[in-house]
Amino acid sequence: MKILLVGEYSRLHNSLKEGLTAVGHDVTIIGCGDYFKNYPVDIKLNRKYTSGLAKKWKVLLYKLFNIDLAAEAIKKQFFSHSENLKGYDVVQLINESPLGVTPKIEKEVVSFLAEHNKKLFLLSCGTDYISVKYAYDKKFRYSILSPLFEGKVSEKEFDPVLKYIQPEFKSLHEFVFQHISGVIATDMDYHIPMKGHPLYVGLIPNPINTEELPYIPFSVEDKIVIFHGINRSNYYKKGSDYFEAALSKLNEKYADKIEIITVESVPYAEYIELYNKAHIVLDQVLGFDQGYNALEAMAKGKVVFTGAEKEFVEYYNLEKQVAINALPDAQAIYNDLEQLILNPSELTGISKNARKFIEKEHHFIKVAEKYVETWLNN
Structure with missing residues (x-):
């Protein structure tokens, strides 16, 4: 199969690609590399306006005109590769917001990918609408939102998480779910909130390339x-x-x-x-x-x-x-x-x-x- 993996967190898509190519599939990853972690991708989308005067200019424009220069730069880079992003048997999104840009641009990306490829799947492996809403409603005994409930952080400080249950991102969630064939969870923190959803196709554990991570014999000789x-x-x-x-x-x-x-x-x-x-x-x-x-x-x-x-x-x-x-x-x-x-x-x-x-x-x-x-x- 010809497979496109969109976005990267924690090296998940890289390890999956290694497994898929080992059994004969053709795999391409497009993404930004997950900020400072800088994971390898085949088609790199570079985040701009991240420091100095460029960042200040970006913030000012966003405040005055609601224009996100960084998101627009990612969009321009993404669509410059449009011919290389068509004709895949499977496209898999790492998240409802796979490129980490504005919901409006994410919708354009998802729409394009759904139109020009056979099947679109979504991973639930990081903060998204369903898992954050489940945690916000205190359905877990404890969760990533516990520090908020305990007053350790403000809602503003937790905006990168809470944004997923705001109207704009809820709309993105609903849009993505209209275009996908199914959702795959990668561990219990996402499996539990997804259980019973009609588009949920089950938990598949995170892939780990054990060949690149040899076991280190254990010995305690000193401290x-x-x-x-x-x-x-x-x-x-x-x-x-x-x-x-x-x-x-x-x-x-x-x-x-x-x-x-x-x-x-x-x-x-x-x-x-x-x-x-x-x-x-x-x-x-x-x-x-x-x-x-x-x-x-x-x-x-x-x-x-x-x-x-x-x-x-x-x-x-x-x-x-x-x-x-x-x-x-x-x-x-x-x-x-x-x-x-x-x-x-x-x-x-x-x-x-x-x-x-x-x-x-x-x-x-x-x-x-x-x-x-x-x-x-x-």
């Missing part, structure tokens, strides 16, 4: 190394405040037994290199399942503090622990970390379980084959 990567724009959304509070307390008591590596908003390649030496990776708190960073760390055999709630355990019918369920409770996180520091032999077992789990449920070729089956049957 236990704990890695915490912070994306400042997602600080509360990821629950980084809980991790920092737990680490502060842990360092007071066990400074002679641990080494803590904290990095902030670094490119993907640098991020990977920095966490390779870690035994424990602190990923996120406010989720029921693992995101991409957690899965890649698990593939390398890291012991990851992330979402691993009972819904996740039951869905995969897990009998052995593959990750540590990080609860929104700094004391609980501290207790779990302390348990591992005092009993380092437990780390080895979880490390091996994590790798086996990734190979069984997230192997990029197995996952690619599930996508192909889903696309063909819907």
Whole structure:
């Protein structure tokens, strides 16, 4: 099949492409590379007006005339490739707003792709109307919106999330759903809100290229190394405040037994290199399942503090622990970390379980084959 993947988050579409090409499909990715992470894409759309005088000019024009120069620049680049964006068997959008521009321009992009290609599918793998509305209505025990409900952040600070339930983005959601053949969720945080929707075609786990992420044999010869990567724009959304509070307390008591590596908003390649030496990776708190960073760390055999709630355990019918369920409770996180520091032999077992789990449920070729089956049957 000839497949076009639109947009990129967390290397998901790159890993899927690797799986699809391994079984003989022709795959192209178009996107912006996900801001500072700069993931590779085949057709690169460059974000402009992001700093200095150009950014100030963009903000002024938007305030005065509601013209978004950055979005218009992305649109112009996208349609300059229009002949290369036709005739695909399947087009898959990473999100309802796959290019991260204004809803008006996203509608033009989706309309074009639907008109000139055979099938259009949508991923639910990041903030979108259905998942944000579900969280906003407090249907989860806790969610990425918990910091808002607890008064840690203002609605303005959470606008990148809350915008999805505003009228303009709700209209985009409805428009996209009129043009797609189906929606695929990538983990429990999106599967749960989507259940029962007529266009929902099921959960397909995130693809992980285990060939590029070799298992690192686990050994604790000196200190236990704990890695915490912070994306400042997602600080509360990821629950980084809980991790920092737990680490502060842990360092007071066990400074002679641990080494803590904290990095902030670094490119993907640098991020990977920095966490390779870690035994424990602190990923996120406010989720029921693992995101991409957690899965890649698990593939390398890291012991990851992330979402691993009972819904996740039951869905995969897990009998052995593959990750540590990080609860929104700094004391609980501290207790779990302390348990591992005092009993380092437990780390080895979880490390091996994590790798086996990734190979069984997230192997990029197995996952690619599930996508192909889903696309063909819907």
